[in-house]
Amino acid sequence: MRRIIAIVLAVFLIGGVAAAVVAGREDQDSSTATKTVRGVIGSEKAEFFADPDVVKALAAKGYTVETETSGSWAMEGLDLKGYDFAFPSSQAPAGELASKYHVRQPLPRPFYSPLVVVAHRSAAEVLAGNGLATLAGKGGDKGNGTLDMKAYLKAAEGDRTWQQLKGADKHGELSGTLFISSTDPTSSNSGALYLAAASYVADGGRVADGAAAVDRTAPLMRKLISVQGSQQTSTDAAFRDFVSGVGNPLVLVYESQVAALLAGGQGADDLVVLYPDTTANSDHTVVPLTAEGRALGELLGTDKELRGLAVRHGFRPQGAAAEFTAATDAHTTYLNQTLTGVRQVPVPASKVLHEMARRARD
Amino acid sequence: MNLSVGRRSAGRWGSPRASGAERGGGWAQTTHRAAAAIALAALTAGCTSAVEGPDPAEKPAAGTLRILASSELVDMKPVLDQVHKDTGITVRPTYIGTLDAVDLLAKGRAKDAYDAVWLSSNDYLRLDPAAAKQVVSQTPVMSSPLAIGVKDATVRKLGWKPEDVTWADIEKAVRDGGLTYGMTDPSRSNSGFSTLVSVASGLSDAQSALTDADVKEATPRLTDFFKGQKLTSGSSGWLAEAYDRRGDVDALLNYESVLKSRKDLTVIRPRDGVVTADYPLSSLASTSQQVREDVRRLTEALRAPGTQRLITDRTLRRPVVPSVPPAAGLDTTRRRELPFPGSRSVADGLLDAYENKLRRPSRTVYVLDTSGSMGEDGRLGRLKKALTALTGDFREREEVTLMPFGSAVKSVRTHVVRPEDPRSGLDAIRRDTRALSAEGDTAIYTSLQKAYEHLGADDDTFTSIVLMTDGENTEGASPAEFDGFYGRLSADERRIPVFPILFGDSDRGELEHIAELTGGRLFDAQKGSLDGAFKEIRGYQ
Numbered sequence: 001m002r003r004i005i006a007i008v009l010a011v012f013l014i015g016g017v018a019a020a021v022v023a024g025r026e027d028q029d030s031s032t033a034t035k036t037v038r039g040v041i042g043s044e045k046a047e048f049f050a051d052p053d054v055v056k057a058l059a060a061k062g063y064t065v066e067t068e069t070s071g072s073w074a075m076e077g078l079d080l081k082g083y084d085f086a087f088p089s090s091q092a093p094a095g096e097l098a099s100k101y102h103v104r105q106p107l108p109r110p111f112y113s114p115l116v117v118v119a120h121r122s123a124a125e126v127l128a129g130n131g132l133a134t135l136a137g138k139g140g141d142k143g144n145g146t147l148d149m150k151a152y153l154k155a156a157e158g159d160r161t162w163q164q165l166k167g168a169d170k171h172g173e174l175s176g177t178l179f180i181s182s183t184d185p186t187s188s189n190s191g192a193l194y195l196a197a198a199s200y201v202a203d204g205g206r207v208a209d210g211a212a213a214v215d216r217t218a219p220l221m222r223k224l225i226s227v228q229g230s231q232q233t234s235t236d237a238a239f240r241d242f243v244s245g246v247g248n249p250l251v252l253v254y255e256s257q258v259a260a261l262l263a264g265g266q267g268a269d270d271l272v273v274l275y276p277d278t279t280a281n282s283d284h285t286v287v288p289l290t291a292e293g294r295a296l297g298e299l300l301g302t303d304k305e306l307r308g309l310a311v312r313h314g315f316r317p318q319g320a321a322a323e324f325t326a327a328t329d330a331h332t333t334y335l336n337q338t339l340t341g342v343r344q345v346p347v348p349a350s351k352v353l354h355e356m357a358r359r360a361r362d
Numbered sequence: 363m364n365l366s367v368g369r370r371s372a373g374r375w376g377s378p379r380a381s382g383a384e385r386g387g388g389w390a391q392t393t394h395r396a397a398a399a400i401a402l403a404a405l406t407a408g409c410t411s412a413v414e415g416p417d418p419a420e421k422p423a424a425g426t427l428r429i430l431a432s433s434e435l436v437d438m439k440p441v442l443d444q445v446h447k448d449t450g451i452t453v454r455p456t457y458i459g460t461l462d463a464v465d466l467l468a469k470g471r472a473k474d475a476y477d478a479v480w481l482s483s484n485d486y487l488r489l490d491p492a493a494a495k496q497v498v499s500q501t502p503v504m505s506s507p508l509a510i511g512v513k514d515a516t517v518r519k520l521g522w523k524p525e526d527v528t529w530a531d532i533e534k535a536v537r538d539g540g541l542t543y544g545m546t547d548p549s550r551s552n553s554g555f556s557t558l559v560s561v562a563s564g565l566s567d568a569q570s571a572l573t574d575a576d577v578k579e580a581t582p583r584l585t586d587f588f589k590g591q592k593l594t595s596g597s598s599g600w601l602a603e604a605y606d607r608r609g610d611v612d613a614l615l616n617y618e619s620v621l622k623s624r625k626d627l628t629v630i631r632p633r634d635g636v637v638t639a640d641y642p643l644s645s646l647a648s649t650s651q652q653v654r655e656d657v658r659r660l661t662e663a664l665r666a667p668g669t670q671r672l673i674t675d676r677t678l679r680r681p682v683v684p685s686v687p688p689a690a691g692l693d694t695t696r697r698r699e700l701p702f703p704g705s706r707s708v709a710d711g712l713l714d715a716y717e718n719k720l721r722r723p724s725r726t727v728y729v730l731d732t733s734g735s736m737g738e739d740g741r742l743g744r745l746k747k748a749l750t751a752l753t754g755d756f757r758e759r760e761e762v763t764l765m766p767f768g769s770a771v772k773s774v775r776t777h778v779v780r781p782e783d784p785r786s787g788l789d790a791i792r793r794d795t796r797a798l799s800a801e802g803d804t805a806i807y808t809s810l811q812k813a814y815e816h817l818g819a820d821d822d823t824f825t826s827i828v829l830m831t832d833g834e835n836t837e838g839a840s841p842a843e844f845d846g847f848y849g850r851l852s853a854d855e856r857r858i859p860v861f862p863i864l865f866g867d868s869d870r871g872e873l874e875h876i877a878e879l880t881g882g883r884l885f886d887a888q889k890g891s892l893d894g895a896f897k898e899i900r901g902y903q
Contacts, residue, residue: 069498120696161569172525172633173696177570229571229701230485237500237642244682246505246638247699266684 042089048313072189085293094285096350108286108297111315113256117274122171123249124272143334147274181248185357190235193280200345208348221360259314262331426452433457467493473648482552482639485702502640504679506619511627529564536590543613544593550901563700571701596901619678635698723759724824727813731831732766737800748892767809768802808838819854832866
């Protein structure tokens, strides 16, 4: 018992971001037919597991799921004894966890979401006018587009300011160094994936594989992070700030956050979603620690109702592109449903990415 | 009523801090360091004061959330009343300054005593890993940018178009046009801290997050800028009162919501950027799932469109959900968000520079009752302890005069904390403090008159008088005579406030009158500690 308390506490101390949720507690009390499955999850999935419809769908399949949140990269530091599964938001930490706990491959990867940059229209248009982005639609009238990562990194390397870009002077808020806000890469997955994608581009299309590769891109990675000053520690908070109209005009978030906002019927005002032409996916990967954990992980990917609910929360189910497309048809203004023109890059091994993040924050 | 205020900390900004004496005689090593660093590092050790632990009445209770909160959130009462009706959740705030809150969290003193933290911003908190790991789920609830509120007539005189004004324009108006303003103390108040970061970012040529080098390079411009600061305060409330009383200060720097609530100011968000408070509500990591669920419900209720409308209409802060427009009169054009420093060393370095180099120095007379009655109940000992502790908090360039009195002023000893040798001035203050002895009657008003004569008119410093007395006036000038004396002072001298401290058997009415007459503020060391009162007054000096 004592150990469990320690674990739970550690989860909160280390990376907990969204309020923790005990899903389906009532079912647990009232039904003897359900199995209680406990897991540590990335914060961006907390709302999914808290959704009463998800709780109901899981209960119908005989599961009560209790979750605690943790930063995906912090899970490696936890003692996961007593848990049935871990559910980080990226393959790399999942792989590390799998080898640490001798988990049989393949790991269930029920859904994924690409990293995107949310921008206000003014900023997106200035980027487009200066060859840093392309906007979709006739005359760029749509709420999505593509960010040219090579051009962006070149601008970052040269300390390009908004003032140096044509058309920025029409918008008072566009001044100072041009940069994308990310979360802290040492603790949060999206910040780390930002470095994964940027280093891939900066190193001529190579995935960093060791110290030499980290060295080659370290100055630029450091620049990308240090210009930002204080960073949010969770993607959730970064996105909320953007939606609130507070903060930098360019913010790195998960596509699932945007899609969930749109699915919830919230107004998007002058939002433009820029898909980096080279980006990293957040592959939500289940690391089963028990047979029940594996069964749940499989269920999330195979059960049609649960897949539908995942889509409602903005995630793209693996191997079921049509379901995401159908569900988001009303929001094609903002979403690039087929990810046309977007290349997904592999993420460096956990150890390498950690080192890259550490050097960038130094 | 469901919004109750923590008893010992009600209506205060910074928490009364613990005595420096309790940290074991390390003052000599720390005195020359930044006032801010001292405030953070030294003054909380062995903390015994208000924010450390909950009252017995503030034990955890289902449906009640004990929240460490920025003091300006006192205006959220009607909103929280509504939320209580909707959700049954009661909020019990304990008001605290950002730096104090971060310190409390970092030292692990907030857990068990509080359930959640609700500051104007978590930017500073995030810079401290030990504090950051104590909180989870930071969700912004509303926002207000830092702004400058300028008298309409001054705006016309300067020929400003409010939407075009930059920080450089404000600096130029200070330098060339003699623009004057008031702001709160960055070491004690959230709004002051945001002001400092905004001004420093705006006036440095830094295009991205401030670095130590940027701060250094901008120092000459910042020094010029802070020459325009005529009012300092530990709280936004007193700042506004002092501003009204003086009448000749042109502007106030504070959050837009505070400035907009006045009708006499043109509120300008400089076009080159500001720092915005986003009031994130966060659970403490140490809380139970039930508490976190309550915090989540509270957050959700606060972010509901109906509540957001109420917030913006009542408090003039901006809503954070896109479906609710800001209250009428809040300009919706966008402003650049100035990046907040990315490291604690830059943030603390900036505070250090402000306190010890950039701001005008202060001159203070401590009028200290050392009459015979101070010999009772260990009062003199407490005074000595509190004063000695205070020496850890004096800033470089500060002039401190000790004026102990009994039947008359006993001595007038002035010391300056010289940047090249801060220790000798502080040592001298401690020496004089040790030498205090209790004897004689109580000549409050005669001694106050002496203090005014000592300070004289001085426009280059922040001048003020602290009056500590444990009894009623029994000797020398009468209250009426002092009123007459005060009335005959020059306009400049009348701007020197007296901050009386209620202690021992002193008469509240008498001291309240002195505070009111001189534009000061009464501090209570009968309920709180003498240490705490002295420390809190620092924000006003």
